[in-house]
Amino acid sequence: MSLFFTGCIRDxxxxxxxxxxxxxxxxxxxxxxxxxxxxxxxxxxNLLAVSDYSDFPEAAKTLPRIxxxxxxxxxxxxxxxxxxxxAWDGGNKPQDIQKLSALGLNVFKSRITDIRDIASExxxxxxxxxxxxxxxxxxxxxxxxxxxxxxxxxxPELDTVFYYSWTSPLMTIGPNxxxxxxxxxxxxxxLFYDSPVDYPQVSVKDVLSRQPKVLIAASKSSQEALAKFWxxxxxxxxxxxxxxxxxxxxxxxxxxxxxxKMMCNSINP
Numbered sequence: 001m002s003l004f005f006t007g008c009i010r011d012x013x014x015x016x017x018x019x020x021x022x023x024x025x026x027x028x029x030x031x032x033x034x035x036x037x038x039x040x041x042x043x044x045x046n047l048l049a050v051s052d053y054s055d056f057p058e059a060a061k062t063l064p065r066i067x068x069x070x071x072x073x074x075x076x077x078x079x080x081x082x083x084x085x086x087a088w089d090g091g092n093k094p095q096d097i098q099k100l101s102a103l104g105l106n107v108f109k110s111r112i113t114d115i116r117d118i119a120s121e122x123x124x125x126x127x128x129x130x131x132x133x134x135x136x137x138x139x140x141x142x143x144x145x146x147x148x149x150x151x152x153x154x155x156p157e158l159d160t161v162f163y164y165s166w167t168s169p170l171m172t173i174g175p176n177x178x179x180x181x182x183x184x185x186x187x188x189x190x191l192f193y194d195s196p197v198d199y200p201q202v203s204v205k206d207v208l209s210r211q212p213k214v215l216i217a218a219s220k221s222s223q224e225a226l227a228k229f230w231x232x233x234x235x236x237x238x239x240x241x242x243x244x245x246x247x248x249x250x251x252x253x254x255x256x257x258x259x260x261k262m263m264c265n266s267i268n269p
Contacts, residue, residue: 186264
């Protein structure tokens with residue numbers, strides 16, 4: 001074999017990356033909406049464990065639980081040795097987030113205060129997980145559809161609607177509650193827009209005196225069960241009842257836009 005040919009082969013092999021391939025990113029999620037974001041970015045197979053109520057998509061139900069309303073299971077998370085921990089700033093306990101960071105884990109803290117934050121935070125997660133192209137596309141579509149809804153349902157004066165989650169006690173929302181931000185997109189606002197608290201307890205008499213345009217039940221109860229509660233008062237209250245899925249309206253996922261569109265159309269038939 002000529003020295004020239006031998007040298008060429010040596011040069012070819014010198015340019016080949018013989019290092020071991022990158023291991024898949026190992027992720028744990030501490031909130032249901034963050035679990036959904038991971039699947040939306042095509043990283044479902046990278047999830048090691050999730051929080052309670054991570055029930056979408058179906059595959060998420062099979063994963064181990066490492067966080068609930070009482071807090072994160074720090075010991076279990078350490079045992080999993082994740083490359084990335086997804087935390088909800090405002091939902092998970094601050095001391096848990098701080099402890100995980102102090103232990104040297106890579107913690108992605110997401111904070112949502114406005115509907116548009118869903119898109120910007122998803123982009124941020126995409127950059128961190130090298131799924132920028134998918135994140136940018138999904139975020140652009142989300143904002144585009146949100147803009148369409150705002151334009152379609154914009155009106156000079158907001159309709160007042162009664163939004164409630166349960167009846168015993170009868171709880172509704174104030175002006176700064178997340179659900180009222182959704183109502184605003186639909187050209188509506190909470191019946192108790194003057195409440196000093198986000199989730200006030202009210203009476204049926206309070207609702208009757210204010211006469212909402214629509215009753216919105218964030219509930220999985222049947223239409224019959226919901227109607228039964230208001231039936232004794234129908235002589236004084238004619239507002240129709242519509243329902244929304246509380247697992248969607250209270251969660252910062254991309255699915256929110258479809259539920260929001262349905263709610264807007266129901267408020268404005």
